[in-house]
Amino acid sequence: MRAILEIRKSIVKAMEAGQDIAELEAELKDARLAEQTDKEVKELAEIASARLQTKERADKVVLRADSQREAIKALLQARNEVVTPLRKVLNKANELPKLEDDCFAEFHDGIQAGATIRGLDGQLPDDFTVPMLELGNGTNLSYDAAKQALWYLRAAHGLLVSLHLLEQKPIAQKAPDPYD
Numbered sequence: 001m002r003a004i005l006e007i008r009k010s011i012v013k014a015m016e017a018g019q020d021i022a023e024l025e026a027e028l029k030d031a032r033l034a035e036q037t038d039k040e041v042k043e044l045a046e047i048a049s050a051r052l053q054t055k056e057r058a059d060k061v062v063l064r065a066d067s068q069r070e071a072i073k074a075l076l077q078a079r080n081e082v083v084t085p086l087r088k089v090l091n092k093a094n095e096l097p098k099l100e101d102d103c104f105a106e107f108h109d110g111i112q113a114g115a116t117i118r119g120l121d122g123q124l125p126d127d128f129t130v131p132m133l134e135l136g137n138g139t140n141l142s143y144d145a146a147k148q149a150l151w152y153l154r155a156a157h158g159l160l161v162s163l164h165l166l167e168q169k170p171i172a173q174k175a176p177d178p179y180d
Contacts, residue, residue, distance in 0.1 A: 004031045047178060054175045072165050079160050086157050093150050100146035103133045109141065 002010075007028045014021045107113040113130040135142045 001031055001034060002027070004028065004035065007031055051177070069165070076163060076165065079163060083157065083160050086153070086160070090150075090153055090157055093153055096146035096150055097144075100133070100144070104143065107132065108143075 007024060011021050011024045011028065014024055107116065107130050110130075110132070113132075117124065117128075117130075133142050133145075135145060
């Protein structure tokens with residue numbers, strides 16, 4: 001098919017020559033229709049491409065959400081394996097503060113122990129020692145360490161038990177579509 005400009009030139013020459021231009025008119029209409037159709041098809045192809053890109057982005061978001069959902073389920077399953085024995089441990093750990101108090105019932109610290117045994121020199125065995133509860137870092141003033149640990153165990157249990165899967169619907173705007 002000839003270009004529109006070429007057909008127009010042919011029409012002008014035919015008019016100048018006094019020739020019939022009906023056939024050229026039809027050719028011009030067909031050329032304009034073909035040009036307009038090509039332009040419209042290109043616009044429609046852009047719309048379809050934009051829709052496909054939006055669909056691909058949406059599919060990726062769905063995959064990301066599914067991946068996160070599976071990660072949450074895996075965490076909750078592992079949490080359940082930890083929480084069940086932790087409940088039993090907590091029941092046993094509830095005894096620790098009382099047992100810890102018993103550890104300081106006689107001697108609270110080195111100074112108090114020294115004051116208690118003052119004047120008993122020579123009466124105590126040579127290998128006599130006073131047992132003291134000490135933390136692993138060498139801190140011998142470890143009062144309430146078991147109570148603090150029990151608090152942390154309870155807090156850890158509470159945090160783990162409170163975790164759950166929430167399906168939240170995000171607020172999203174609909175993608176613009178000229179044909180909706």
